[in-house]
Amino acid sequence: MSAPYRLRLLEEASSTNDLAREAALAGEPADLWIVARSQSGGRGRLGRPWRSPPGNFYGSLILRLEADLATASTLSLVAGLAVAETIHELSGGRLAPRLKWPNDVLIDGAKLAGILVEGAMDGQGCWLVIGIGVNLESAPADLPYPATSLRAAGLPALSPEAFLAVLDGCFRGRLRQWREGGFPALREAWLTAAMGIGQLVKIRQGEREREGRLADLAGDGAILVEFDGGAMEHFTAGEIVFQH
Ligand code: BTN
Structure with a gap:
């Protein structure tokens, strides 16, 4: 069976979010993943760089939604949840990553993945780029916060394509719920995986x-x-x- 998404896999990109944004603005239909094996100008939230050596997952999904941008942006939390669920599944249930608002994914308090969502209104709705970076193989050692990788957490080597196949399934399931009930339909699931509530x-x-x-x-x-x-x-x- 062919994958329910289209994939543009690149050896290197400046930033998959930049490429996805250009593609969305040029009218690219939804459901395209742009994945790069490394990035030379990976970007994180709050204008920070996202170091992107080969071995990790760097991917951006283009979506088109009949929603305003504030509503659509709640999909950044949904993406965090889907990443946590992907890792849970890939580890056979051994790892249960936690979510740090808005959308960091952590294992034992160390950051494993980050999400950068960008978009704009267009016609009857908006386009959104969901950019996801996951440390499959390695994490930078000199960040101002602890960071980890799936390899450090004991998982065998995993290609970005293999990670994407599971991630897309998890995200698409949650997206269906979001389309039916909005973010409130996912709030409980997000809270169950959240860290630090009450702290x-x-x-x-x-x-x-x-x-x-x-x-x-x-x-x-x-x-x-x-x-x-x-x-x-x-x-x-x-x-x-x-x-x-
Ligand atoms: C963060 O936690 O600050 C968000 C990091 C987002 C990184 C991903 S990697 C794929 C996509 N391309 C980018 O340039 N950034 C996102």
């Missing part, structure tokens, strides 16, 4: 950093943080730092 955290937005308790996840994908005195605030962007 004291710092929430960082640009230069501003505040301390509070990670309280819950809203149906629109925002994180709820409770501050001194019980005031609860929604955050749709930012970075969570756990207190040790």
Whole structure:
């Protein structure tokens, strides 16, 4: 049986998100994965670089959705969930990665995968590029946070194509639920895999950093943080730092 997605597999790309974005703007139909074995200009969230040596997974999926951009962007959380489920499946149930809002995937507190979603409105809906980077073989050793790889977690070598086959199945199943019930249909599943709910955290937005308790996840994908005195605030962007 042929794969339910189209794949453009490249030896090297500057950034698969950049290529997918150019393709989406040029009218590329949905459901194309652009995967590169390495990237020379991989990008992470908040303008950070994403180091991309051969051996890991670097892929971007083009989607077209009849939704506004804020609603469609909740798919970045769905992608994190699908990555965690993919790893659970590939490890035969041994590994149960956790999700750190908005969409980092961690094993034992170390980052294994990150997601960068970009898109724009267009006609009756929007296009979205879901960029996913997963450390299959190696993780940089000198990051300001702990990072790990599937190899370090004890999994045998895995090609990006083999990883994609399982990832696409997991993501497509969750996308079907999202299309039927929106992000609220997936909120419980996301929370079950989430780390740190109830814990004291710092929430960082640009230069501003505040301390509070990670309280819950809203149906629109925002994180709820409770501050001194019980005031609860929604955050749709930012970075969570756990207190040790
Ligand atoms: C993050 O955690 O900061 C997000 C990292 C996203 C990296 C992936 S690798 C494939 C795609 N192409 C990019 O340039 N970035 C994303």
